[in-house]
Amino acid sequence: MALSPFHLAIPVFDLARARAFYGEVFGLTEGRSSSQWVDFDFFGHQLVIHEHPKTPSQQAAHTNPVDGHDVPVPHFGVVLPWEQWQQLAERLKGFNIPFVIEPYVRFRGQVGEQATMFLLDPCGNALEFKAFKDMSQLFAK
Structure with missing residues (x-):
């Protein structure tokens, strides 16, 4: 692709x-x-x-429930290869970056299984980083 x-x-x-x-x-x-x-x-x-100037979503993010977690909205990020995602998670932990949602595997054993993590930049912009072991699952229903 x-x-x-x-x-x-x-x-x-x-x-x-x-x-x-x-x-x-x-x-x-x-x-x-x-x-x-x-x-x-x-x-x-x-x-x-x-x-x-600070936006309303940077002051207090709205959230939607996904797989038992409150996902901040809006957010952005990228889908990384599995190993690169793991390296990024370790890098962020090394910088003592607080996570909104700690790195974990979402939808384990289901369609769309993915590694994910959420964090905020210093201005309150929410970021999500994902990885799929099987990239064909990116848009799977």
């Missing part, structure tokens, strides 16, 4: 803290930038953090 990179621009109310978080914690390569925004190579996709 050949994918085209997506472009996502998100609001951050503390550009310096968000820049450090994405650059240092995730180890993302920085691209173009200005005094109000920064581009990152987000696992092959273009993530842009834009300076913006």
